[in-house]
Amino acid sequence: MPKDKLLDIPLTTIEIFCQIYVKKNAIEVASHLELSQPKVSRALAALRSVFDDPLFIRRESQFQATEKAHNLYPIFREMMECSQAVDHLMKGGSGGAENTVEIATVPQLEINLTQSIKQAAMPVADSEIIVSTTPWGETTSQQLINDELDAAICFQRSSHRAILSKSIIQHRGGYLVARSDHPIWRDPCIDNMIDYPLVKLITMPFPANKSPIGNYAKQVGKQMQIYATAPDLGSAANSLLNSDAIIIIGVKGAVDFLRNINGLKAQKIDHVQDQSILKNFSHPTVYLWLKLDTRGKVTTPFWLQRCLEDYIIKAHQ
Known part of the structure; x- marks a missing residue:
């Protein structure tokens, strides 16, 4: 693969690849990234040309990754995480861990959550942090806005303007x-x-x-x-x-x-x-709720965002 071709790949194209790998559906990716479907298709076509590989093969209603795509995903995901970390620091975000972390979650996504957060906090925390979980429910939005929670994991999008609902992954079979x-x-x-x-x-x-x-x-x-x-x-x-x-x-x-x-x-x-x-039902989506400040900036530390996203994805694999 010529190096000049690889240098021509923008981060937006890499992000599209990562989203397709996780969501397995180009329409969902276009909606999530607020892009047109043709732009998503062009990005995928460009990557296929660079790597001389189909990367994703359509099987029924979803994409299945090729061996090349499986090998590329960890590298591309690391690139996106580094880009997000730099962006977070440029905006004045703190990389350190607080002494306590509390997450609202649904029971399906509570197993090993506290352990995952503690492990992710080790490189950025001065001492062992206290992690607790609380059931997601009707009061979760207000708790997050009041800074009583650091984030929330659930199955629905928040309608509150002060909360960012990140679509992380969809269930693929019961x-x-x-x-x-x-x-x-x-x-x-x-x-x-x-x-x-x-x-x-x-x-x-x-x-x-x-x-x-x-x-x-x-x-x-x-x-x-x-x-x-x-x-x-x-x-x-x-x-x-x-x-x-x-x-x-x-x-x-x-x-x-x-x-x-x-x-x-x-x-x-x-x-x-x-x-x-599932007839008449859409595939359930897992959302990560994060609080936004008055400038529209996410207040949740980047290391915790990354940890929670990784945890959700791994829980579905």
Whole structure:
């Protein structure tokens, strides 16, 4: 690959590549970056020419990265993070860590969050920081504006002007979780799933906390029963172990947590059936909420922003 070609690649094109790698959908990337679809397509075409590789191959409704794209992503992401760090410092941002950090989050994205933040803070903190989490909810916006929180992770965009809602990643397929000896495993199709009660987490990644599988049950003339609404994954696991209830989760990190509990089993739902469940629902998006000051500048330290974004992405892989 000629060096002069590589030097001609602007950071905006690299950012488009990183967003396509994460979101797997050019339309979503264009919307997220507030660009036209032709500009996104031209950027991708330019990269394909430079690296003599398709980089992303369309499979059904999403892009799948090639081996070359997988190898490029860590390098390009590091370039974007360095650029953002320089920009943050140029604007007078502080790189140091505070003594305490508090994050509001949904239960699906709480596993290992505090440990991830503590580890990320080690290079920038003078001493070990205290990290705590609180459930995301109706009061989260005001808490963030009042500086009672450092950031929030959730499934919906904030409408408040003082909060930046960063779209980080979309779920790409749900997982069925139930007891290891549950009869559903004989034939785990959705028409059998709706015969069993459902465990819901208190915060669902769908509008008005609706359940897509519950909606599917209504469409075929059945009423799916709710066994329990769990405040956290531990409570959900307890309900699953002591009943014939099932749960469907889209965050891989949460699935792995449940899968590792003795007596529970998890399995990815077949793509065709997953699409049937999600009919009339869009793929859930995970948002990172950050507070803006009066000048429109993000107040959250850059190291923490980077940590939370990495954590969210890794939780889906």
